[in-house]
Structure formats: structure tokens, C-alpha cells
Amino acid sequence: MEKTALNFTLNGAETGVFVDAGANLLDVLRRGVGDQTPKYGCGQGSCGACSVLIDGELHLSCLTLAETVAGKSVETTAGLAGGPELHALQKAFIDGFAAQCGYCTPGMLMAARALLDSNPNPSRDDVAEAISGNICRCTGYEPIIDAILAAASGSGRRFG
Amino acid sequence: MAVHHGRGFACINYPIGMNLGGDPSQALVHSTPDGKFMVTLSSIDLGQGMKSVTRQIASETLGVPVEDVYVDTADSDTGPHCMGSFASRGTHRVGNAVIRAATEARQQLLEAAAEELEVSAADLDTDGAGNIHVKGAPGRSITVADTAIAAQFKQGRTLSGRGIFLIPPSEADPDTGEMTPVSCFAHAALVVDLEVDDETGVVEVKEINSAYEVGRALNPKLVEQQLIGGAWMGVSHALYETTEPYYPDREHGPQDFNHYLMPGPAEVVTHNIAVLERPAEDAPYGGKGPGEMCANPVLPAIANAVYNAVGVRCDTLPITPEKILRGLRENGGAKPQGRR
Incomplete structure (x- = not known):
């Protein structure tokens, strides 16, 4: 399957990754980028374990098409702490x-x-x-x- | 049509662990070259606090700071055998195994220190802060770290210990059928206050008051955490959760989180807990562990409270609005039992 380039900001850092058409954001974060803080719970938007912020708003990453975050800011739990200082x-x-x-x-x-x-x-x-x-x-x-x-x-x- | 208040009570005598063909757990303890201690287990921490409690137990027994103890529960392929994290057995069985392993490791630690200090190991004690000293002469001392270095690089000995705790198989007496499957019991009493709407059959739990006797609370915050979360799960089992089918057939039963009912953050019930500490003789530092008992007494207490509120005796779970409404219809309406 052809992959397309996806660029977005992850926890303040410019991030680029190749994604399959129709890939969901949770898969891209966990497998593509390697940020495993969002969890796969139900895969259907019922449990909230995959919650992330997109441009400051709460979203379920398992129900979010990865390509829709192009150019946007995504925040996960991995970015909560400021260095050694916990949030x-x-x-x-x-x-x-x-x-x-x-x-x-x-x-x-x-x-x-x-x-x-x-x-x-x-x-x-x-x-x-x-x-x-x-x-x-x-x-x-x-x-x-x-x-x-x-x-x-x-x-x-x-x-x- | 009205909302009826009901109060229900339940108490529990809860066995710690089980006994089919014997109930063993093992632990291994060894020091690293810098004088930290690793506790190796196969007993899995599901969030109940196995790692925290076994770390405390090992620290207490070894006589070293808790910060210097690590617990590895990674892999049942490579770790010592454990029957598992179930039957509320973890703290009791695994904790006892850790005590035995840590006791052996402590003895080796003291022997290695004795060789360095040129005294008898029997004259040595630990201060719990990382030092080993001659009893009555705190100035005559060596650090645990230096002892570990000496043991491993100079003396050529390990500082390690093996522990197993086994509740042996209990055979039934052929004449009486009597057996002793369990050595240790925990106890609790719990009161539930709730309201039943006799028009909709909906139950709203208002308050839980409980007293738990779990031996010594080895980690009081973890005990409280388990009791709160477990009681919530008890409410959930009593009133919401089922995999049984809805209508008209099993195909319509819940198959995912959308259809599997559980109370959410808006249904949090006020829960006042009293923890009674009565250390058990055969338990590690007296701690039995709360385990499954957190959830169990909530169910009969809720069933009793529903009966008290509207006179409907539900003997299957969960106690759904439908069951209550069917019961109300059978009884010809709500029959509040009142306070006694």
C-alpha cells in the first residue's frame, strides 16, 4: 500500500512519518512514531485510553484519521512532564x-x-x-x- | 410512586489463598555489586501493589533502606515459581517467601561484614540506613555497599537467599470430611444505604460504611486504595455488570464497552472505611492482604438494602431495574421493610 508523508507537531517537536492511507492516529503514534503513552483499549472510542490533545482539544486518537492532524499540534502524556519536573x-x-x-x-x-x-x-x-x-x-x-x-x-x- | 430508602448489611469471613494440591510461592533475593538487593518473583503486580509490599517486606527483613531494594516480577519463564496473583494470596504467600529468602540473604550479608570487621556475625546488626555495626558499638561499622563489594570482589561469596512458602495439601479426613484448606482469614462488615425508585426500578447507592480487618495494613494507602476501588467493583457487579443476553436472544448481549454497563465517575459513592489491624500470626509482618474481599460483601449488602427498601428479594445478579419492577408487580407494589 502506498504511504504518504505526514508532518505534525508532537509534544512541541516537529515530527514526520510515513502513514498508510486510512491509518488511525493511535497506530501512527504508537507504531510509527514510537510514543506508546496513548493506550489501545477498545479501538472504538468507548474507553478513552487513547485520548490525546489535538490543537489543545481532547480527541480519541483511535477514531482520528492520522492524516487529519497534518500541520497540527498533537500532545500526549509523554509531553506532560517538563524534563525531570513532573506535571x-x-x-x-x-x-x-x-x-x-x-x-x-x-x-x-x-x-x-x-x-x-x-x-x-x-x-x-x-x-x-x-x-x-x-x-x-x-x-x-x-x-x-x-x-x-x-x-x-x-x-x-x-x-x- | 416514590423513592424508598433502604439499608443493607453484610459481613464476610474471607479465606486468604487456596489449597487444592498445596499452595506454594517462591522468592529469590540477591545483592548487586553495589549493595542493592534484587527480589526476583514470578508473582505479577496487576496494580494491587505486589511490588510495593514485597519491596517493603524485603527491606524490613534485610535491614536495608527500601530505596535499595528492587523487585523484579518480569517473567514466569525465568523467575522462581509462584502459583499466581489470585485468591487474595499475594501478600500472604509471596510475602512469607520473601521473608525467608531475605532472611537467608541477610545472614550472608552479616557473615561477609563479620569477615571484614573481624567479629562474629552474631554480634552484628543493621541500622536500616545502609550500615552494619557491632551491637552496642555503632562506631564499629561497615556500609552494606562496602560489604557487597568485599563479598563479591574479595571474599568470593554471594549475598543471596532462597525462600519458599508452602501451605501443604490438606487431605480430607475420611471419617468426618474435615480438612484445613486455609490457614488465615480476613474479615469485614459493610453497610450500604441506597434508594430505589419504585416507578423506574433504578437503584442509587448513596453511601457505604465499612470496617475491614486485613491483619496489619503493610501499606495503609494501598490498602485504602484497594478497598475503595474494590467496593466500586462490588457496586458494579451488584447493579450493572452482566454478559447475559438482552432481548430477544443472546445475539443482543453486550459485546463491547458500549453495551457493557459499569458505573462511571458520576456514580462515585461516598465510602467511609475503618481498617482494623489485627496482625495474623502466620502472615508476613501480620499482613493478610485485602484482595478480592474488597468487592465481595458489597453484593449481599446491596441485595439486602434493596429488600429493605421495597421488599423485593433479588437472588440473581445484577439487580437490574427490570428485576425490581417484576418483583414489585409480583408483590403488588413496594413493601418497605423499615428500620429495625
Whole structure:
């Protein structure tokens, strides 16, 4: 199958990759570029594990045609930390024990990032709604909601 | 038509581990040349905290800082045998195996240090901060790192240990049928408050209050995390989850996340937990591990609360609005049982 060149910005870095016609963004990120932070959960947009930001908006990468991100900015969990300094959300997730198996965590972090970018002081209901497209099997959601609220209020870091 | 409040109670006596043909787990511990310790297991961490807890146990037994202990659970092809992460057995079985392996490795560590300090190993102790010293004479000491270097480059010995914990097979007594399949039990009691809408049959869980006795909580935050997440899964099993078909036949059953019902972040239930610590004698530092018991008592408590609210006794799961409405019709309407 003929491949076409795709250029976009991934976590701030110019990225070029050859993609098959009709390839989805999740496959291109994981197999083409090697960013394995977006997870393959259901492949049909039901679980949220593949969530990424495209030009700042939350999208399900498994349902996104890769070629539609040409020239756009894609952000994944791999770009959350600034060098050795973790993002406030990452610190809050660690401190708040907001992950168990961790498979949903990258999607949760991106959904939370999208929320806090548009609404820095969310209510508990805002947070619940923001992550309502993300399935978690382990935590019962409560620690995740608490962690996002802690990150928003700046009370996320208790140590370190 | 009204919304009825109901309260249900359940308690549980939960066996840790299982026993069919015996229940073993093994652990290996060895030091690296720089005095760090590697714990090798085949016991998989599914997110329940196996790596964290075995790391703490190894650190405590070896007498070295927890930062200097690494746990490798990578591969059941190359690691020592483990029956697996199930039956709530991980902390108890694997933890005990780690204690035995770490005890042997600690002895070798002290013997190597004794050779360097020219004292008897029996006179040595660790300070938990990376040093080995003569008891009563903290100034007479050597670091764990220097001991490991000496052992491996000068003395020619390994600092390593092997451990297995086995609950042996329990045969049934031919006369009475009595057997002892389990050595250790955990316990919990749980109260659920919920509301049932007798028009729609929808159940809304309002609050859970629970008390869990899991031996010593080796890592209290991980215990709390498991109890919260597990209770959520219990609510999910009780009210939502099923792979049974809808109508008219099995073809219409749920086949993906779109049709498989689970409560989401908007259905989070307030859950107040009391953890009672009663260290178990045969458990590693007294810790039994919460495991599956996190989810189990929620189901009967919800079934009891639904009965308490509207008088419908559901004996199959999940307790769907349809089952409640059929029960209400059979009973001629809601029959609240009231508080006793």
C-alpha cells in the first residue's frame, strides 16, 4: 500500500512519518512514531485510553484519521512532564494513589489536562464529567477525581 | 410512586489463598555489586501493589533502606515459581517467601561484614540506613555497599537467599470430611444505604460504611486504595455488570464497552472505611492482604438494602431495574421493610 508523508507537531517537536492511507492516529503514534503513552483499549472510542490533545482539544486518537492532524499540534502524556519536573497532574496522581494497573492513566491525564486548560478551578461535578469518557476498572474513580481537584487547587504535592 | 430508602448489611469471613494440591510461592533475593538487593518473583503486580509490599517486606527483613531494594516480577519463564496473583494470596504467600529468602540473604550479608570487621556475625546488626555495626558499638561499622563489594570482589561469596512458602495439601479426613484448606482469614462488615425508585426500578447507592480487618495494613494507602476501588467493583457487579443476553436472544448481549454497563465517575459513592489491624500470626509482618474481599460483601449488602427498601428479594445478579419492577408487580407494589 502506498504511504504518504505526514508532518505534525508532537509534544512541541516537529515530527514526520510515513502513514498508510486510512491509518488511525493511535497506530501512527504508537507504531510509527514510537510514543506508546496513548493506550489501545477498545479501538472504538468507548474507553478513552487513547485520548490525546489535538490543537489543545481532547480527541480519541483511535477514531482520528492520522492524516487529519497534518500541520497540527498533537500532545500526549509523554509531553506532560517538563524534563525531570513532573506535571502537577502527574504529581497529584502519584501522591493521591490515583492509579492501580495504570492502563487508563495516560487517557485520564489528558482528559484532566484538557479540563484544567479550559477550566482551572473545576467543581467535583466538572471533573466527573470531564473524565466520563474514560473507563477505569481499578480505582472506582474517586482517587482520580480527588487527584485532579488537588492538582487544580495547587495542593497536589505533599512531599518531594 | 416514590423513592424508598433502604439499608443493607453484610459481613464476610474471607479465606486468604487456596489449597487444592498445596499452595506454594517462591522468592529469590540477591545483592548487586553495589549493595542493592534484587527480589526476583514470578508473582505479577496487576496494580494491587505486589511490588510495593514485597519491596517493603524485603527491606524490613534485610535491614536495608527500601530505596535499595528492587523487585523484579518480569517473567514466569525465568523467575522462581509462584502459583499466581489470585485468591487474595499475594501478600500472604509471596510475602512469607520473601521473608525467608531475605532472611537467608541477610545472614550472608552479616557473615561477609563479620569477615571484614573481624567479629562474629552474631554480634552484628543493621541500622536500616545502609550500615552494619557491632551491637552496642555503632562506631564499629561497615556500609552494606562496602560489604557487597568485599563479598563479591574479595571474599568470593554471594549475598543471596532462597525462600519458599508452602501451605501443604490438606487431605480430607475420611471419617468426618474435615480438612484445613486455609490457614488465615480476613474479615469485614459493610453497610450500604441506597434508594430505589419504585416507578423506574433504578437503584442509587448513596453511601457505604465499612470496617475491614486485613491483619496489619503493610501499606495503609494501598490498602485504602484497594478497598475503595474494590467496593466500586462490588457496586458494579451488584447493579450493572452482566454478559447475559438482552432481548430477544443472546445475539443482543453486550459485546463491547458500549453495551457493557459499569458505573462511571458520576456514580462515585461516598465510602467511609475503618481498617482494623489485627496482625495474623502466620502472615508476613501480620499482613493478610485485602484482595478480592474488597468487592465481595458489597453484593449481599446491596441485595439486602434493596429488600429493605421495597421488599423485593433479588437472588440473581445484577439487580437490574427490570428485576425490581417484576418483583414489585409480583408483590403488588413496594413493601418497605423499615428500620429495625
